[in-house]
Amino acid sequence: MAPFDRILLCYDSTPEGRRALRCGAALALQLGAETHLLSMLDLPFWSSGFDVLSNIQTDVDQQAAQEILEEGLDKLRALGVTATGHLSVGSAVDEIPKVANALSVDLIVIGHRPGGSFARWLTGENHALLLNRVSCGVLFEVGK
Numbered sequence: 001m002a003p004f005d006r007i008l009l010c011y012d013s014t015p016e017g018r019r020a021l022r023c024g025a026a027l028a029l030q031l032g033a034e035t036h037l038l039s040m041l042d043l044p045f046w047s048s049g050f051d052v053l054s055n056i057q058t059d060v061d062q063q064a065a066q067e068i069l070e071e072g073l074d075k076l077r078a079l080g081v082t083a084t085g086h087l088s089v090g091s092a093v094d095e096i097p098k099v100a101n102a103l104s105v106d107l108i109v110i111g112h113r114p115g116g117s118f119a120r121w122l123t124g125e126n127h128a129l130l131l132n133r134v135s136c137g138v139l140f141e142v143g144k
Contacts, residue, residue, distance in 0.1 A: 012068060
């Protein structure tokens with residue numbers, strides 16, 4: 001088994017995300033791994049241009065993503081894990097590999113619920129996109 005010295009936890013505050021966060025925290029503690037936490041801001045309207053309403057919604061969404069990131073960091077601290085937080089804007093299938101590769105992580109931990117926030121890129125023809133874009137392990141905590 002390859003060593004996991006650097007772990008990226010992807011957190012969205014869903015029940016599956018919380019389970020994945022606990023799982024990733026346990027792994028990080030057991031392995032003494034450097035830990036990073038990623039909160040995503042997925043804005044589908046970015047490609048359709050900017051207007052006043054979009055800018056207002058962007059501010060609200062960015063604030064919500066920042067709160068989710070802080071919540072995740074707080075939960076990790078409570079579990080005894082020190083992590084570096086990252087906030088990324090864009091689609092999960094693009095941003096997770098970008099952050100993972102930039103940080104040279106050995107493992108990505110993601111919560112997944114069919115129909116959930118990460119499901120849209122795990123289904124259909126996009127199911128392998130994440131795996132094709134990273135050179136590390138990926139651990140999915142699958143919900144019901």
